[in-house]
Amino acid sequence: MAALVAACAPEAPAATGQYDFAALCVDCHGAQGKGDGPLAAGLTPRPVDVTVIATQNGGVFPKARVMSHIDGFTMGRGETPMPSFGDLLDGETVLYDSGDGIPTPTPRRLVALMEYVEELQVPAAE
Numbered sequence: 001m002a003a004l005v006a007a008c009a010p011e012a013p014a015a016t017g018q019y020d021f022a023a024l025c026v027d028c029h030g031a032q033g034k035g036d037g038p039l040a041a042g043l044t045p046r047p048v049d050v051t052v053i054a055t056q057n058g059g060v061f062p063k064a065r066v067m068s069h070i071d072g073f074t075m076g077r078g079e080t081p082m083p084s085f086g087d088l089l090d091g092e093t094v095l096y097d098s099g100d101g102i103p104t105p106t107p108r109r110l111v112a113l114m115e116y117v118e119e120l121q122v123p124a125a126e
Contacts, residue, residue, distance in 0.1 A: 017116025020109055024085055025050075033120040043081045050117050055124040064098035067106070067114045089113065 022031075028047040030036040035047040054061040072084025089110045095103035096111050 017109075017112035017114070017119075020089070020113045021116050024088065024113075028082070033117065045081070047082070051120045051122045053117070054121045059124060061118045061121060063114055063118070064100065066117060067098065067110050070113060071110060085113075086110075 021029075021033075025033075026037055027039045028035075028037045028043065029050055030040065030047075033050040035049040037047065040047050053066065069082070071086040071089070073086075086107075089107050092108045093105040094108045094111060096106040097103045098106075
């Protein structure tokens with residue numbers, strides 16, 4: 001009987017970058033990542049528009065820096081209203097090379113979330 005109940009139980013959604021963005025980021029950054037989520041108006045500073053990270057970085061998406069920021073390591077920057085998500089994204093690791101040529105064990109969900117934010121990038125206006 002327990003097997004039958006387990007077979008009928010709804011499966012938890014797979015944790016993907018898009019899923020984690022919706023669960024962790026949309027309230028502040030908005031569904032499209034423009035920094036216009038429902039909680040954005042009450043935050044100082046306002047959430048950043050994550051769709052222009054590459055544009056603001058000379059056309060290069062800074063993978064390691066974005067993962068560090070999501071994880072909660074702000075590299076000496078001042079106060080930020082953005083919470084640290086490192087503990088929530090811990091778990092299975094993958095070897096990931098963020099561009100420095102060194103494959104490093106990195107939480108799979110952190111990589112997936114960063115890659116989803118990379119997909120949100122809009123081309124620079126010409």
